[in-house]
Amino acid sequence: MTTQAQSTTERAGADAPLLEVRDLTVEFQGEDGPVPAVRGVSYALTPGEVLGIVGESGSGKSVSSLAVMGLLPATARVTGSVRLRGRDLLGLSDRELARIRGRKIAMIFQDPLSALTPVYSIGDQIAETVMIHQGASKADAFTRAVELLDAVGIPNAAQRAKAYPHEFSGGMRQRVMIAMSIANDPDVLIADEPTTALDVTIQAQVLELLDTAREITNAATIMITHDLGVVAGIADRILVMYAGKAVESGRVEPVYADPRMPYTIGLLGSVPRLDRPGQPLTPIEGSPPNVARLPKGCPFVARCPVRISLCETVEPDLEPTAGGGRWAACHRSEEIELGRIHGAPVFPLPEIATLREELPREQRTAVLQVDNLAKRYAITKGAVLRRKIGTITAVDGISFDIREGEALGLVGESGCGKTTTIMQILELTPPEQGSVVVLGQDVGSLNSQQRKQLRRDVQVVFQDPMASLDPRLPVGDLIDEPLRSFGVPADKRRARVRELLSLVGLSPEHANRYPADFSGGQRQRIGIARALALEPKLLVLDEPVSALDVSIQAGVLNLLEDLKVRLGLSYLFVAHDLSVVRHIADRVAVMYLGRLVEVGAAGHVFERPTHPYTQALLSAVPIPDPVAERQRTRILVHGDLPSPANLPSGCRFRSRCPLFAELPSDQQQLCIDVDPQLESRGGDLASACHWARERQVLPGA
Amino acid sequence: MSLPADPLLIADDVSMSDLPGEVPEGPDVVVRGRRQLVLRRLRRNRAAMAALVVLLLLFVSAFLGPTVYKAITGWDYEGQDFTSFLSPPSATHWFGTTQIGGDVFAQTMRGLQKSLLIGLLVALISTGLAAVVGSVAGYFGGWVDRALMWIVDLLLVIPSFLIIAIMMRNVKDAGWIVLVLLIALFGWMITARIIRGMTLSLREREFVLAARYSGVSSAGIIFRHLIPNMSSLLIIDATIAVATAIIAESGLSYFGFGVKPPDVSLGTLIADGTQSAFTFPWLFMFSGGLLVLTTLAVSVFGDGLRDALDPSSKRAGGGR
Incomplete structure (x- = not known):
């Protein structure tokens, strides 16, 4: 080298x-x-x-x-x-x-x-x-x-x-x-x-x-x-592109601190941040223009909250601004300062229903109780005489509950068993081990008629809005499908479709179009509308925003937040993006190789995590703030996820654990021999680590 | 984004945005279902509508034509005009006559009746059977799949011609409906296998899962989601099946198993007329022409239906 x-x-x-x-x-x-x-x-x-x-x-x-x-x-x-x-x-x-x-x-x-x-x-x-x-x-x-x-x-x-x-x-x-x-x-x-x-x-x-x-x-x-x-x-430097053009550029620190182009401001405002949980997101309305048919003026004009008449006729060039060393393509770049224009924020804060009066958690009814749930797959060999040569443990005895009006974020790397868990819950069939109780009904005791009735209360929004909407059905038919399968009469269905479309911020005339006519964010809204059709109590959200662009993601997140409060929904929110979970979840469960390693109130888990895996996960998430980001010390996890067919003895995380590497060998022996169980670490927080200790990994938390 | 080799892919990526800001029409928008939307799109397709009119005209002339013709000229398909053998088209014999003085127009219309029914019914039954069996096998998998595919393989290896020949011997009257069923029974297996394969990949798609979790039954998923998503293939298959069924029938008839003389079908007429296609063109031309017209109309209509069913089709035009 x-x-x-x-x-x-x-x-x-x-x-x-x-x-x-x-x-x-x-x-x-x-x-x-x-x-x-x-x-x-x-x-x-x-x-x-x-x-x-x-x-x-x-x-x-x-x-x-x-x-x-x-x-x-x-x-x-x-x-x-x-x-x-x-x-x-x-x-x-x-x-x-x-x-x-x-x-x-x-x-x-x-x-x-x-x-x-x-x-x-x-x-x-x-x-x-x-x-x-x-x-x-x-x-x-x-x-x-x-x-x-x-x-x-x-x-x-x-x-x-x-x-x-x-x-x-x-x-x-x-x-x-x-x-x-x-x-x-x-x-x-x-x-x-x-x-x-x-x-x-x-x-x-x-x-x-x-x-x-x-x-x-x-x-x-x-x-x-x-x-x-x-x-x-x-x-060192950043170049923001929009509709084929550079709209802002400059050194990273000043651009992040004081963006001058409304699009940059919107982008920065729409990213959920680990270090600022309460901050509302400001979505950029609309979607990027079709470059084949660009408007005459500024390409951002249709989405810009501070447009003036000049913007509609003249496209701004990338010109020096903010005292030099920086460039922005905006007619009003000199008026904008620190994301505000004449003292008012460029992107007004969205209206989101705020929390309603709530009982303390213990007194609320449990919507979903999962106890010691496990799912294993056999690895077989041979075509004629199948024999079992091993097992893959996808989910290995996890327990959690979700109370009314609560959002539980289930986080972990891909392959940790998140998806298997929610699929097992959504199937509403008896699990091979443990129990799933939905609204007080154990799914193991249901017959097929009761199971169908229970589906009304548990609905799902999938990750990829392209794949989860049948391309051959118009949106109206897609949304009323759950209603149809529960025998709701046609005129009521139609009224409900209109209601649902406006609930998720689309207009009723969209019902007669096909999914292909919509952008990703709108499609995800359709998916949400469909999930809400039967007025469920629990919504399972499987990575609902990970396929979307940030500016659109913010709109969907705000919608989810709003719906949760207005309709009193409970969410099981599965995501790999911790910033998103931080934004929306009340409680967090961190999953590693089929086990929960840390569970607790979101604030607690994010601010004072005790499990080294949670700490490493949190420290790995980049924060969109160059000053804070560069001062952070990363806790790096070594290597890849071990194969679930061949798990390490004792603690599953030990092969990658940054803490394990630092421990003296006599303490390491405990990790090698004994599989740690979830233990309370004070308050609501529980983690599965022999040597759990609090560590703050987020700046300014 | 990985390295895009296809310029169209890049262009897609670039022009991904859609939906120019439209003004909502207000709260009293009618929510239409898929059936209505497809019908509207189909009605907007001029070619498909023309093809439908042609098909209807063919039906009308095939079923009413002989009666009207008999009233005007006095000839039907069984009658023989001993005063004119092999005469070219004229006012008394609109399509001319055969070697033994049979009236070609009357025969052609009689033949068209049979062939239209045989062609369309066989296409409908065999494609329908293929769609249902293929998607049921693919969707349920397991022993259902194995049993159905075993039947498919069995039917594929059975010499269909022999079976039809034997069966047709035993049915004397109303033979054509049995013939339709037999031709359909031996014509769906390969399509069913293709449909099964497509179902195997479609059922893994999330929208099937989404439908299942919202309480839709298996039958609902198969008929509302799986089959419509394979409609392009099914329509093409049905279109081709119309023509093949008409030809297959003529093949059987040639050996005396299908439509038996004095009854005729387009197939038998074509088979008879082929040898003299150049010397006495009217024996061949009209029946051949009607066969082409029928299959053409079916295929244009099928195209239109496919476009109407496929929301991504630009030609059916959502009016944008």
């Missing part, structure tokens, strides 16, 4: 930018004329600098970087200039570009599984780039590949180099991608949503690694993401 690092550290003059992109535009041929995907983006990067490009899906952030790489299809028309050390890349032939790609500019894609070739071992794949660009011999290249894998923290690198991509976990594959991208010591690294598909703990590992990679190569890094927290932690 180090031998080559020197070559790039030589600077081509202190001021001369390494990569300079000017007026980059990209047009695709659409059915009705050209579709401008990128409409003039300019930035410059010096070695070692990190630029965060932020925007919602469809804002052109990925397309602009693909254009820099020259990876767009021939049908795309790219204009402007992309200069790498003064050499324009746009006019180059594909053959010439191929020599630069991978060597000077390397890219890390979001989905490492599709970016790696499944039929070659990863060692060979990394060696290939070394051979092509450095002309190394096969053996040398392979040795180098092993070195690189070792550098990115793949254990047993020499052995693992011979493994194939499918044998790696998502986080490991992303490490491999990073190893491949730094193999030729590039000048520029482009990371396109590198951590979006990963769990927070793995995201923290990968971000740390990216930082290391940047230090090793001193490459300028472009970090494309929709996560403002990630940018706050890693980037």
Whole structure:
């Protein structure tokens, strides 16, 4: 690694930018004329600098970087200039570009599984780039590949180099991608949503690694993401894109502290924050414009709460603002200060029903009681004579309850058994172990008629609004489906559909359209309306906002919060995003490998977590505040989730536990021998750790 | 976003937004169900409506034509005009006559009656059977799946021609309805297998789960969710089945198992007329033309129905 690092550290003059992109535009041929995907983006990067490009899906952030790489299809028309050390890349032939790609500019894609070739071992794949660009011999290249894998923290690198991509976990594959991208010591690294598909703990590992990679190569890094927290932690400068254009740019700290473009203000205001639980979210109404049919003036005008008549006719250019060093594309950027315009907030606070008078928790009735629930799957082998060769323990004896009007957040990494738990609850069938009691009725004692009646009280909202709505049914039919199956007469159903649509903030005429006509946020509202049709007592929300863009996510979260208070609903809210859970949940249950490791009131769990896993999870969530984010010390969890077929003895978390590593060996023995049970840690909080101790991991909590 | 190879994919990503701010029409909007919406979309499709009119005209002429024709010219499909053999179309014999003086128009209309009924019924029954069996097998899985697929495989290996031939010998009257059932019975298996495969992937989709958790019965899921989502394939299959059934019937009739003389069908007429297609074109042309017209009309109507059922279809146009 180090031998080559020197070559790039030589600077081509202190001021001369390494990569300079000017007026980059990209047009695709659409059915009705050209579709401008990128409409003039300019930035410059010096070695070692990190630029965060932020925007919602469809804002052109990925397309602009693909254009820099020259990876767009021939049908795309790219204009402007992309200069790498003064050499324009746009006019180059594909053959010439191929020599630069991978060597000077390397890219890390979001989905490492599709970016790696499944039929070659990863060692060979990394060696290939070394051979092509450095002309190394096969053996040398392979040795180098092993070195690189070792550098990115793949254990047993020499052995693992011979493994194939499918044998790696998502986080490991992303490490491999990073190893491949730094193999030729590039000048520029482009990371396109590198951590979006990963769990927070793995995201923290990968971000740390990216930082290391940047230090090793001193490459300028472009970090494309929709996560403002990630940018706050890693980037030096930020570029906010909207409808194919940069609308605000500058150094990270001032932009976060004092955004000047209403879109940036809206974005920052719509992200739920771990460190500010009570803060209401300000959603940006509407959805981004269709770039094929852009309005005449500012593209943000339809969603902007402080628009003036000038905005509708003249599109603002990206101009210096806020005393220099910063740029914003807004006619009123100088009037806006600290998210306020003439003293009033740019985005007015939404109206959300506030808490009603409530009995203390103990006196409220339990809507859902889960006791010692377990679900195991047998692993079988053989086609004719099936024999059991092991068991996968998806859920292993968990107990919790949800009281009336309460939201329980169930959090954990993917593969921890969250989904299995809620599916078991939703099935309303007797579990193989333990009991599920819904509104006082044990599901084990139900016949099929009673089970159907009980379905009225337990409804579900799924993660992906695209998949959970039948594309062939109009919205009206979708929403009234539960009513239909309970034999509600047609005229009542129609009236209810209208009522439900307005309840979730859609208009009744939407009932005659198909799901494909709606944007993601609206579709999720349809899903919520449908779940509410039967007036349930308990709503199971399975990652309801994780498929949505932040600005839209805020609207859905506010709606959920509002409905909970107005209709007195109880929520079982499953999410991997702790900020979202922090925002909406009253109580939190943290799940790890089929067990609950910490349960308690949200404030307690988030502010004074006692289990090392909760602490690590919380510390891994990036906070969209560059100052606070950079002062935090991460508690890193090692490695990946162990296979549920082969659990560690004693405490399940010990193989990854940061606390376990610090313990003296006599104390470690307890973790190895004895499986800890949930024990009360004072008040409502209970955690399953032998050495539980409070630790504050969030700033200012 | 991973590396997009398809420019359309990128364009999709770029122009993902939709719904320009519309003004709600007010509180008295009628909530229409799927049936009404599909019918409205179908009615808006001119080609499909024209095809429907053509089909109706074919039915009317096939069933009323012979009576009217007999009243005007005095000929029916069994009669023979010993004064004109193989005469070209004229005022007395609109479509000409055959070698033995049979009236081609009367025969063609009589044949059309049979063939329309056979074609449409076979298509309806075989595609319907395929849809139900395939989706039931796929949705329930387990022993239901195994039993149904065993029947499918059995029917696939049985020589259908022989069975039909034997069965047709034993039924004397009302033979055509048995024929319809037999042709349908041996024509659905491959489609059913395809439908089963599609169901296997569809039933994993979340909307099926969502429907189940809101209390919808298995039958409700199969008929409201699964089958409509496979309608494109089913409609194409039914369209093709119309033509194949008409041809299959003629094949059977040729060997004397289907429609028996003196009764005729489009298939038998075509089979008879093919040899003299160039020398005496009227023997072949009219029956052949009507077969083409029938299948064309069915296929255009099927296309329209498919577009009306498919909300993503631009042609049916939600009027946007």
